[in-house]
Amino acid sequence: EPEVTQTPSHQVTQMGQEVILRCVPISNHLYFYWYRQILGQKVEFLVSFYNNEISEKSEIFDDQFSVERPDGSNFTLKIRSTKLEDSAMYFCAIPGQGGGVQYFGPGTRLTVL
């Protein structure tokens, strides 16, 4: 199973601040995905990113969110001005074996105060 790391594991921020969450796959990937899981709730798709472009995004992924591949290896999710309701676990995922399997990182817990 491909390995994906995410940093930081936990981020605490004040409402209105910008946060950047990072995802680093062990091997090179062109595709990656971001999901979020509000505490105790289901996992929700945010965005998929292919070859430096957004290929699909959900209604959650509004103008406050952006994704980048800043240096060819790691991927970032930026929230420009955090809101209380952005508090959640954020997971990145990369494609795995065929059939649409995705492998998830350990997640970043974002707490907005």
Added chain:
Amino acid sequence: AQSVAQPEDQVNVAEGNPLTVKCTYSVSGNPYLFWYVQYPNRGLQFLLKYITGDNLVKGSYGFEAEFNKSQTSFHLKKPSALVSDSALYFCAVRDKVGTYKYIFGTGTRLKVLA
């Protein structure tokens, strides 16, 4: 729109007994179905998938799932539960052909009692 439902928030089972975690789906076209497990403070781990072929799919850690087209179900099963199987289980469906977006169920917490 595609959707999955996990009707049970929690399932309790005694160690050594068989377990079933239920999932039903609603999709147009052929479904791509997945099960993931989440241990505390961990990411989602892939267990198994159904795309086509045999209705009984075998996956990691002794888990299997049965695809039933007429009942639109994809229940997760294991013949003999272990305490270490206690975790949160998610059923997911790929949204549609040509997309990689997953639609997840609400999750079922499995508690295996010693």
